[in-house]
Amino acid sequence: MKFYITTPIYYVNDVAHIGHSYTTIASDVIARWKRLNNYDVFFLTGTDEHGAKIDAASKAKCKTPQKFCDEMSAKFKEAWKLLDISYTDFIRTTEHRHLVSVEKVIQILSDKGLIFKKKYESLYCVGCERFYAQKDLDENGCCHLHQTKPTLQSEENYFFKLSSFQNAILERITNPNHEEYLEIQPEERRNEIIGKLKLGLEDISFSRIAVEWGIPLPFDKRQTVYVWVDALINYMTGVGYIENENRFKKYWPVDAHLMAKDILWFHSVIFPAILMGLGLPLSRKIYSHGFFTLNGSKMSKSLGNVISPQELVDKYGVDAARYLTVTLIPFGSDGDISWEGLTLKYNEDLANNLGNLVSRIIKIAEKCFDLHVPYVEQNLELAKNTSAILKENFIVNMDNGQLHKAAQDLQSVITFVNRQIETDAPWKLIKTDMNKLAACIYSYLQAVDIIAMYLIPFMPTISKKIWQITGARGDMDEVAKKYFLDSIIPENGFSPSNAQLQVFGILFPRIC
Ligand code: ME8
Secondary structure, three states, X not given: OEEEEEEEEEEOOOOOOHHHHHHHHHHHHHHHXXXXXXXXXXXXXXXXXXXXXXXXXXXXXXOOHHHHHHHHHHHHHHHHHHOOOOOOEEEEOOOHHXXXXXXXXXXXXXXXXXXXXXXXXXXXXXXXXXXXXXXXXOOOOOOOOOOOOOEEEEEEEXXXXXXHHHXXXXXXXXXXXXXXXXXXEOHHHHHHHHHHHHOOOOOEEOEEOOOOOOOEEOOEEXXXXXXXXXXXXXXXXXXXXXXXXXXXXXXXOOOEEEEEHXXXXXXXXXXXXXXXXXXXXXXXXXXXXXXXXXOOEEOEOOOOEOOOHHHHHHHHOHHHHHHHHHHOOOOOOOEEEOHHHHHHHHHHHHHHHHHHHHHHHXXXXXXXXXXXXXXOOOOOHHHHHHHHHHHHHHHHHHHOOOHXXXXXXXXXXXXXXXXXXXXXXXXXXXXXXXXXXXXXXXXXXXXXXXXXXXXXXXXHHHHHHHHHHXXXXXXXXXXXXXXXXXXXXOOOOOOOOOOEXXXXXXXXXXXX
């Protein structure tokens, strides 16, 4: 089965910070989880490079827009490499393949009579790259997100007949039995969209006359395509809309879009309308997470108020940075991030719980059996219980994008195994019953192997390290794929008796 997942394409006027990282790591965790569950995954991310905002940012740096975009887009790629993001493709809206796609989409919509010319006057926020009605602004007439006053713009533009799709979109968002049901998570956000949709839809301008840095309309080269329309089409270009028809047929439609709530409207209303206009199937699911502040303030590079991927990795290491970023704030809620909060979670979940579990088992195995636990009895009870608990909760939470809950499930099971060790008190068995001690360690190792397989999506490198430490057999990804397919624990366990265990430095050193 195929699974097509996307992040937003990020504006290149900014560099990646923990907000962008959250969406991208969350998408990566889901993509890796689906791969482990034997899906053929296409994972798309990229950069949004046209429009007035990028044009202005490039001018401020005295660079041509293209050069500016090349440099900034490369920085996003570097950030995702650093965070071990396993994307299938990285789309840039200034690529030729995208230009061809956008031209084609606009031409089809125009040929179908869905595009018309109209004189228009409204308030435009360059930060959001969108028009606002006065009622959408705050009491000072400012945009809620940027806290700036939109400027009045008056143009003759090409409009899209968005209003004609109102009922069709409502039907697809509200009726789970509709064959093109578009699921929006969480419920609260879905209800907001439905409420807004019920108020009615106005036709929307699809072109700009005053913005040069964009893709010219195929039928009127004096105007460029509105940057949001250009941007949404990336999801089609990325899987080969024009350049690779077979690939497009294989992966379309999108199975999961991830983003924050700021851009949900575009994905749940404008994009579906474009797809319906083109006669293409709609995306299946949208996960919309909350918006994060840092120490109570908006994150912004110019305010010096950001946490960058590099800072995260320097402090916690790659895998811990990934884990902390996506599990600190409950999915769907807004939240405030701080270094203190991240470090607290690091120490609790990783140093004290997971790291301690692996280290105490290996220490006893080293001390008593020189890292080869002899064959005595293959007790898989603990592994079976671990497996059962995770199977029940973790899978559902992952499928609902509730990554913080899936991580809590993992933590509970790690605590469960740690408690079992307390109950068995293996340090007392050293003096009384070496056979029982060997059986206990064997059983802990199998439970840790199961935990490590569930950890793969969050911590692709450390999970493999744990697999080596416990002397587990076979290529971990392959073993995990088989295990997730049939949930069967091999008769001899994953780490056989007498396997060579490995000592290691501290997996997660405590941070003060
Ligand atoms: O909107 N908290 O790009 P963008 C949580 N180019 N998530 C955050 C965040 C924060 N403080 N800051 C950024 C655009 N994000 C368009 C998208 S898609 C066809 C076009 C994340 O660079 C979050 O995913 O402003 C949010 O939706 C996205 O970055 C906005 O990125």
